[in-house]
Amino acid sequence: MVDVTLSGARSAARAVARQKVQNINAPLWRNALFVAPYLFFFVSLLVIPLFWGIWLSLHKADAFGTGRFVGIDNYLRLFRDKIFIQAIGNTFYFAFLTVPALAILGLMLALALNRKTKAAAVLRAVYFSSSVLSVTIVTLIWRIVFIGNFGLLATIYGWFGATSPAFLSDPKLAMIGIAIATIWWCIGLPMMLFLSALQQVPAEIYEAAALDNASRWRTLRYITLPSIRRTFVLVLIIQVVLQFQLFGQSKLMTLGGPNNVSKPIVFYIYEAAFTKWDLGLGAAASEVLFVLILIAAMAQYFISRRRGEEG
Template sequence: MTNRTPQRMRRDGRAALIFLAPFLIIYCVFLIFPLFKAVFISFHDWELAGGYREWIGFFNYEDLWYDDYFWKALGNTMRFAAMAVPSMTILALLLALGLHGHGRVRAVLRSVFFSSSVFSVTVVTLVWQMVLSPDRGLIAPIFRSMGMEPINFLGSVEWAMPSLVIATLWWGVGLPMALFLAALGQIPDELYEAAELDHASRWSTLRYITLPGIRHTVLLVLVLQIVGQFQIFGQAQLMTKGGPANTTLTLVQYIYNTGFRDWQVGYATTIALALFVVMAGFSMLQLWLGRKGDDQ
């Protein structure tokens, strides 16, 4: 094999840069520039209309540290993610294991479970508001048939957050299920045939063949779910409006209220940067744990 000359290498480098240029331009314009712009705005008392901009340094970050609503919204968001991420991952994996394989019934069921993912958040919230309504909801007759008063799920401090989690699971389980189905299809059939010849139990097959074979997909799903669930907004905004008593107020809701209702764009950007740091931290932790497991 002949070594490439420096001139050939420079020509290849220029060609690679030309092909990468469209992506790099879009990436910088829509991701890198807004990130640095957000950091810049967070050091200002910045109004939404743009009529007043004053440099205030770290004052927004100091306010954030002593803001009880921020810590309440952060706790609610982490609580929601702690409930939704493991539930979504496990449910999607169980559905993928049950629907993996050939057959018309399985194909139809895969389409059914994935179809909810294409709905908008408005449709999802309307459906679940009708299901959970204590007056004419689909669940209300079940309580009345047992002589019980229907629970106001969305108006209850104890049940509002679990209701949002259930609606989110129904809405978002299709994509992780599809990812798990794709990963299961990549496991060689010879491994399962060898396990069958050795009379391995289903649990042993799942533990020693299936789960190790899809561990990278499990990590991918967990990271995607962490990033996605920390950004919950539509369900809480349309179903509970952050109530009752701010028990479902999320960080993105707080950012929205601060920026578009109170016109405090500088402070809203500070909250958004805090959310970015939290999501990045959890994602990096999950990736580190996944790589540590691979090394072992």
């Protein structure tokens, strides 16, 4: 009788414990409180502005409020505007100049500074320090370098009796000058991402390659690069998104000139929305920019992923 009572008590205790475990693991609505702050800012700062911008781009809007519904008329006005078409080309050209350079130079710096020495640590800090500067300081520095007749570059060329390139006034060189300043400014982030990826590669693999007398080139090609492939794709996508949003360097260094050759899409949006106060046109241009960034980033991701699977 006692054994029966004890076994019944044990069964009841197991049932209570099982019920507690089930209650702990059961989904509870109050757990949503942990993600509520993130969801609030995500919705208020990203989702709502996205749909508000789409809605605004379909209306005739100005500084005094939203006017009548015009459908896709703002988008038709955009693609009839030669300056906007030129701004799209300028943006793609700038991304072509900066994104590959940032990825390749960042990888080269990471490979060179991936050492446990004080000199490497100091150089990592030096190269990354430019990334913490504001766009105003960066453009001021490079205006001092590029300004004709009195700039640092003109002074160096003058030592050899030559004339320096007019990066800020030559239509063929204006975007290249902005790209040089941007690469100097942004090189720290890809370098640190590549350094982080390189430090995650197991040292045993390199030791095995050394025992097989593998050259540095073969080690780089068959061990290092395949190991950091995903980081390389990440760097490319991040830089595509960032460089498509060029604005401050262009406005502060060249004002979009000469002849609009250095005016990107964001500069066009700024002028349309906050200089001409045509908010509907500016919203339409921003939606076009969003689609272009999305397409470029996704294309880069799928192309890199397919190459990785084939390799």
